[in-house]
Amino acid sequence: MFNLLSKAPKSAKNDILSGLTVALALVPEAVAFAFVAGVEPLVGLYAAFIVGLIAAIVGGRPGMISGATGALAVVMVSLVAVHGVEYLFATVLLMGLLQILAGVFKLGKFIRMVPHPVMLGFVNGLAIVIFLAQLGQFKVMDEAGTLQWMQGEALYLMLGLIALTMAIIHFLPKLTSAVPSTLVAIVVVTGLVFGLELESRTVLDFLKDMTGDLDATIAGGLPSFHIPVVPFTLETLYIILPYALILAAIGLIESLLTLTLIDEITQTRGNGNRECIGQGAANITCGVFGAMGGCAMIGQSMININSGGRSRLSGISAALILLAFILVGSSLIEMIPLAALVGVMFMVVLGTFEWSSLRIMKKVPKSDAFVIILVSAVTVATDLAIAVCVGVIVSALVFAWEHAKHIYTNSYIDEKGSKVYELHGPIFFGSVNNFLELFDVKNDPKDIIIEFKYSRVTDHSAIDAIDTLVERYSNTGKTLHLRHLSEDCKELLSKAADLVEVNVIEDPTYKVADNRLG
Incomplete structure (x- = not known):
């Protein structure tokens, strides 16, 4: 030390x-x-x-x-x-x-x-x-007691x-x-x-x-x-x-x-x-x-x-x-x-x-270039703390927006006649709307499986979206199975507790980030 x-x-x-x-x-x-x-x-x-x-x-x-x-x-x-x-x-x-x-x-x-x-x-x-702070050194006091430019x-x-x-x-x-x-x-x-x-x-x-x-x-x-x-x-x-x-x-x-x-x-x-x-x-x-x-x-x-x-x-x-x-x-x-x-x-x-x-303004994503200019401008106009907070928030929102687009499904009918939605991409607050639009509740068969092997449930907004999807299928008399879903997430799905089927042997061990999990 x-x-x-x-x-x-x-x-x-x-x-x-x-x-x-x-x-x-x-x-x-x-x-x-x-x-x-x-x-x-x-x-x-x-x-x-x-x-x-x-x-x-x-x-x-x-x-x-x-x-x-x-x-x-x-x-x-x-x-x-x-x-x-x-x-x-x-x-x-x-x-x-x-x-x-x-x-x-x-x-x-x-x-x-x-x-x-x-x-x-x-x-x-x-x-x-x-630089701007140094410009004050170019001022001198006149006879009237006011600062004037040199x-x-x-x-x-x-x-x-x-x-x-x-x-x-x-x-x-x-x-x-x-x-x-x-x-x-x-x-x-x-x-x-x-x-x-x-x-x-x-x-x-x-x-x-x-x-x-x-x-x-x-x-x-x-x-x-x-x-x-x-x-x-x-x-x-x-x-x-x-x-x-x-x-x-x-x-x-x-x-x-x-x-x-x-x-x-x-x-x-x-x-x-x-x-x-x-x-x-x-x-x-x-x-x-x-x-x-x-x-x-x-x-x-x-x-x-x-x-x-x-x-x-x-x-x-x-x-x-x-x-x-x-x-x-x-x-x-x-x-x-x-x-x-x-x-x-x-x-x-x-x-x-x-x-x-x-030099890199035209080579980096436009969102990154915007953040650079924004943080610089806010630093000059206000103060550093506000500038950094604004920059982090804007960067986080841009990240969420971009990753919200990266969710999709591959669907097929398995040997038992169930329709399987193989989900790809994370489910979080930014992607829940896109997630709900991936499913054809009206035209799907009686038995549906959502495969979470290639997906992650990352926040409580995702949990709520899955609850909403379960309710939609339940209201049409159809059964929804969630496969390869974490145990923590299953516990939070209170509305779907009696509908969830989980393959415990093949389940990954990832955890859901939620305040109720401590």
Whole structure:
């Protein structure tokens, strides 16, 4: 659990340098998300430190970066606006507890059921969201105190520095991989701006614009233990529980999908249930140390992976370096040009977006292409949790619709004069109508056999459909036999109990999925 280093002898250097790069990129994001949630900048910075540290140590995915995120911030803002920040801390604490319970009950494994088109839509949508979030850095505060788009020389300088940052990140690895190209790009651009005394906006300028305070700074002390100051009553629980459920779901979905993405990139396997527990422990800690909580961050995780960070040490380094920035190094961070950080995030966008999904649109089924576009659009328009839920539901409905067509029968008269319907394909909620239309009740002989050797009864809708068919034959004075039907299904067919004939010797042992079977 606490194996911080991978087997590669130089991984410690890679992980620490990668952690430094991630920490630099975390600062403006944590500050921005704090303002989205309606809390002080340090509340977001503390969350980035606490969630990043504990998730890196306890979580189930080495190399994944966690911190304060926009997906959670947009849910928190209404709670803070109505009830205040103390209720937010109580909600984050309860959120963490719910996430730990999800891990204890091993719910993390269900993320593996997310269809691949939904995953493609997820990464594409997040890439677009990350890109759109960077556009805010192209705005400056005018004399009237309103944000305006950059123009003229300021805009050209910003674009030039962004292009330089991206070029260094792209081309430096072709020359050497001794140090992360992202870190080199940030250092070079920062040195260039101050060496040539260029008028480029810095992290400090961004902080001043966000707060409206000319003395704004990210400097602060250690987070202190703080029990949320709220009444411990049922009324408080009624207020915070809905928010906690939504935040816990969003946090786990984003974290587990990011885990799955990094699994694919690194060709390794993380532990989803352990990640649930790690995220929960991190958020409980946030709740009692005055932080806004968080989850996995796909952008920073991609920076870490691309910079060579693979082990838990990279995430731990990022969190500890971020804390050092808050305690003693705020002046160094505040002087970093925003253009350098925007360039880094633009490279993350290019690396995150699944460009192959554009090429395969005409090669995959239209339903899959639709799901990719739908999930991407919903991610941008709303949030990740809604997008994934919509994508899974649409994929499930498409699957049900397609498989509903795959049921048919081969019928013949056997040596005893009985008509045998040899059923092929599954019977489930989507195929029951097609199933009932396969039988000619009016013209069939007195004795009918349905052969289930090549079919499966999968849900209670199928059981009800068989009951309906039995009633139809019974009402016409005909006898229906069900052969090769599971014992569990026979027990549920209460209306057909005295009509069912089952060949016990040849019966398969499959079971019917029904709540009444426990």
